[in-house]
Amino acid sequence: MAAPLCIPPQHSLQNQNKYAKSFTKHYNFQFLVTRNPPSTLFGLQSSNLGVPRLSNQAQSLINSTPISEVPLLSREEAIERLRLSKERHKGKQQFLAMYCSIFGGITTDPAAMVIPMDDHMVHRGHGIFDTAAIVDGHLYELDQHLDRCVRSATMAKIRLPFDSETMRNILIQTVIASKCKNGSLRYWLSAGYGNFLLSPSGCAEPTFYAIVIQTSASQPDHKGVKVITSSIPIKPPVFATMKSVNYLPNALCQMEAEENGCFTSVWLDTEGFVAEGPNMNVAFVTYDKELLMPRFDKVLGGCTLKRMRTLAQELVKKGDIRGVSTRDVTVEEGKRAEEMMLFGSGVLVRPVVQWDDKIIGNGNEGPIARALLDLLLEDMISGPSTVRTAVPY
Numbered sequence: 001m002a003a004p005l006c007i008p009p010q011h012s013l014q015n016q017n018k019y020a021k022s023f024t025k026h027y028n029f030q031f032l033v034t035r036n037p038p039s040t041l042f043g044l045q046s047s048n049l050g051v052p053r054l055s056n057q058a059q060s061l062i063n064s065t066p067i068s069e070v071p072l073l074s075r076e077e078a079i080e081r082l083r084l085s086k087e088r089h090k091g092k093q094q095f096l097a098m099y100c101s102i103f104g105g106i107t108t109d110p111a112a113m114v115i116p117m118d119d120h121m122v123h124r125g126h127g128i129f130d131t132a133a134i135v136d137g138h139l140y141e142l143d144q145h146l147d148r149c150v151r152s153a154t155m156a157k158i159r160l161p162f163d164s165e166t167m168r169n170i171l172i173q174t175v176i177a178s179k180c181k182n183g184s185l186r187y188w189l190s191a192g193y194g195n196f197l198l199s200p201s202g203c204a205e206p207t208f209y210a211i212v213i214q215t216s217a218s219q220p221d222h223k224g225v226k227v228i229t230s231s232i233p234i235k236p237p238v239f240a241t242m243k244s245v246n247y248l249p250n251a252l253c254q255m256e257a258e259e260n261g262c263f264t265s266v267w268l269d270t271e272g273f274v275a276e277g278p279n280m281n282v283a284f285v286t287y288d289k290e291l292l293m294p295r296f297d298k299v300l301g302g303c304t305l306k307r308m309r310t311l312a313q314e315l316v317k318k319g320d321i322r323g324v325s326t327r328d329v330t331v332e333e334g335k336r337a338e339e340m341m342l343f344g345s346g347v348l349v350r351p352v353v354q355w356d357d358k359i360i361g362n363g364n365e366g367p368i369a370r371a372l373l374d375l376l377l378e379d380m381i382s383g384p385s386t387v388r389t390a391v392p393y
Contacts, residue, residue, distance in 0.1 A: 083111035097178035121190035224353030225263030280344030339366030
């Protein structure tokens with residue numbers, strides 16, 4: 001029998017139905033709401049329950065799962081199994097080095113690249129993160145990303161385990177240990193570890209993690225993509241403007257796009273204006289050659305987006321665009337644009353050729369998106385020292 005999920009008994013049947021419909025809409029999960037539930041549930045009195053039912057396929061999988069004795073492992077056996085698991089499940093990404101403030105050093109053994117379950121970033125989502133690209137042995141926009149990381153930590157009320165300069169030094173040393181010349185550096189700040197309570201007041205200390213991921217040095221994909229308007233509720237501004245690890249809405253937003261055969265989804269804010277994608281910003285080129293970016297005071301201000309505002313001035317000088325502006329953008333205005341594109345540290349600049357059922361422009365990748373990508377790639381390879389930090393391998 002499927003395990004029932006309790007809905008607070010003070011909820012009326014009308015509210016239960018409303019909750020069930022909302023849950024089904026966003027998570028594709030069916031509730032059976034009943035007025036006359038079983039009198040007891042796991043030995044406890046119950047009232048007004050919403051009972052989720054598993055599909056026949058899922059239930060049959062549970063019923064047929066063999067039950068065997070779970071081994072009690074020694075520390076050495078557990079570590080060996082971690083190592084074997086990593087070797088069996090090698091994906092496209094290679095993890096070359098990891099720093100962990102708990103053991104105060106760097107490891108290059110993927111089996112040791114783990115964090116404790118009692119870290120509040122794991123079980124409470126009380127953590128923030130950021131990233132920086134590694135391009136030809138240089139860290140791109142390291143300081144800009146680190147500054148945003150510190151701002152996010154302040155918003156999340158996470159104490160810094162080190163000052164900014166020390167964290168910067170740790171990040172560079174982790175890249176040195178990895179020997180990675182082209183890849184990605186990701187790092188996290190957590191409220192700390194030590195218990196499974198809600199408040200971090202009992203944590204031993206805040207924690208800092210960093211990992212270097214190997215990627216290929218191939219040119220980014222410039223092929224035009226399709227996007228849809230997301231039905232997943234957007235995060236409120238107080239959470240959207242900090243880069244926290246609470247990415248469940250973002251993950252659901254991306255999954256929704258993939259389930260509909262699209263590259264990604266686009267969020268609208270609570271007033272119906274264009275907001276952002278799950279991990280990228282959105283921009284448009286109007287027919288009168290204005291590079292238009294939605295306001296980002298309610299969403300995460302992407303470092304790539306901000307850099308593009310500067311680089312785009314080169315196109316203004318050439319007369320390719322007449323200017324760059326940031327303001328509220330309606331869905332109708334966005335879909336009428338000559339070009340639409342996505343900005344982000346992962347996609348760099350990716351043209352959008354269709355949004356929902358509306359073809360953008362002539363349905364092809366636009367020249368401004370291509371020109372902006374070229375400017376960004378040039379900046380990553382030969383930009384000023386303010387955006388490129390040489391790694392002394």
